[in-house]
Amino acid sequence: MSSSFGTVLRVSTFGESHCKGVGAVLDGCPPGLALCEADIQPQLDRRRPGQSKLTTDRQEADPVTIYSGVENGLTLGTPIGLFVPNKDQRPGDYREMNTVPRPSHADFTYQMKYGIRASSGGGRSSARETIGRVAAGAVAEKMLAEAYGVEIVAWVSAVHDLAFEAVDEIRITRQLVDEHPIRCPDAATAVQMQMLVARVKEERDSVGGIVTCVCRNVPAGWGEPVFEKLEAKLAQAMLSIPATKGFEIGSGFAGTRLRGSVHNDPFTAGGDGLRTVTNRSGGIQGGISNGEPIVFRVAFKPPATIGLAQETVDFNGKPVTLEAKGRHDPCVVPRAVPIVETMAALVLGDMALRQQARAPTASLGPGRRSRST
Numbered sequence: 174m175s176s177s178f179g180t181v182l183r184v185s186t187f188g189e190s191h192c193k194g195v196g197a198v199l200d201g202c203p204p205g206l207a208l209c210e211a212d213i214q215p216q217l218d219r220r221r222p223g224q225s226k227l228t229t230d231r232q233e234a235d236p237v238t239i240y241s242g243v244e245n246g247l248t249l250g251t252p253i254g255l256f257v258p259n260k261d262q263r264p265g266d267y268r269e270m271n272t273v274p275r276p277s278h279a280d281f282t283y284q285m286k287y288g289i290r291a292s293s294g295g296g297r298s299s300a301r302e303t304i305g306r307v308a309a310g311a312v313a314e315k316m317l318a319e320a321y322g323v324e325i326v327a328w329v330s331a332v333h334d335l336a337f338e339a340v341d342e343i344r345i346t347r348q349l350v351d352e353h354p355i356r357c358p359d360a361a362t363a364v365q366m367q368m369l370v371a372r373v374k375e376e377r378d379s380v381g382g383i384v385t386c387v388c389r390n391v392p393a394g395w396g397e398p399v400f401e402k403l404e405a406k407l408a409q410a411m412l413s414i415p416a417t418k419g420f421e422i423g424s425g426f427a428g429t430r431l432r433g434s435v436h437n438d439p440f441t442a443g444g445d446g447l448r449t450v451t452n453r454s455g456g457i458q459g460g461i462s463n464g465e466p467i468v469f470r471v472a473f474k475p476p477a478t479i480g481l482a483q484e485t486v487d488f489n490g491k492p493v494t495l496e497a498k499g500r501h502d503p504c505v506v507p508r509a510v511p512i513v514e515t516m517a518a519l520v521l522g523d524m525a526l527r528q529q530a531r532a533p534t535a536s537l538g539p540g541r542r543s544r545s546t
């Protein structure tokens with residue numbers, strides 16, 4: 174079941190980079206949610222290739238079609254089928270990779286696991302697989318926004334050695350993030366990052382970066398201890414995105430350099446219950462949301478496929494110089510922003526529905542009780 178994720182709200186994705194198309198089946202979405210393609214397309218547009226000179230030149234509009242689970246603009250509670258065709262394919266670009274596994278890509282490991290693999294592109298390991306997730310995540314996000322007012326915003330906080338940390342996590346919006354193609358909300362840093370990525374692309378190399386994400390208005394109480402702690406599910410979700418190498422929540426690794434007296438988040442009486450004065454926990458304690466913003470960071474490596482010559486060996490062990498052809502992202506983080514948001518929405522959507530299942534019997538209402546007696 175490696176292509177499925179979630180318990181009550183469950184997404185299964187399908188498709189390879191160069192087959193007829195990619196998509197997802199989202200099961201468990203409650204009935205009665207107003208839904209059409211226009212609710213899903215904006216996040217796919219933010220993910221798609223070719224949206225700026227900083228990404229791969231592959232051109233795909235990635236229009237989504239809802240195949241099932243929706244009638245007259247409302248979800249039916251049945252599986253929602255989502256499909257996006259693959260169009261701008263150039264299998265010839267990948268011919269040399271049939272015999273030479275790309276260093277740090279998934280060609281070698283897929284071959285070892287299955288003894289066969291998709292003949293061009295990365296197959297299932299390609300970032301095109303994330304289209305299905307983004308489409309399904311947009312549905313989860315709409316459900317979370319309408320039922321709970323949850324807001325999820327991610328942005329680029331680092332590219333290679335350029336970083337910008339001072340983002341106001343309460344006020345940041347997607348509109349502010351999208352003001353610059355690199356998706357860093359600070360204008361001066363964004364310009365530097367964009368120049369760096371443009372230079373690296375010109376040099377046929379690649380660089381990595383960090384995406385930071387905040388989830389606001391998540392009520393206290395979501396998360397399923399002990400093995401399905403909320404941060405554990407977020408970590409799993411984020412590390413399932415291609416090219417990820419690290420996950421940090423709240424104070425993260427830097428917190429190890431603080432004393433408990435500094436690191437603790439003291440409680441204070443807020444208007445609607447207890448709040449914390451600081452948020453080094455990143456909105457989660459004991460695997461359960463505490464009502465503060467959930468804040469985490471995801472590290473992305475420099476993408477593996479580069480045009481620069483690399484000394485390596487082919488599948489038979491014969492030394493070769495690989496200069497990858499094709500159109501590749503010099504830095505994945507601007508396109509990874511909506512993918513991080515989507516995986517957060519899928520985790521939180523699942524946890525919201527799981528928490529609803531814990532509602533005390535009395536709150537199920539008289540109608541339900543009278544039917545069962």
Ligand SMILES: Cc1cc2nc3c(=O)[nH]c(=O)nc-3n(C[C@H](O)[C@H](O)[C@H](O)COP(=O)(O)O)c2cc1C
Nearest residue numbers: 278279298299300415416476477478501502505508
């Ligand atoms: C939005 C996005 C775009 C990507 N584009 C490329 C690319 O153009 N070239 C490449 O080699 N890897 C790219 N990747 C990463 C590969 O899919 C990934 O590195 C590969 O499948 C190996 O998996 P791993 O890095 O998780 O081990 C991209 C990843 C994301 C999230």
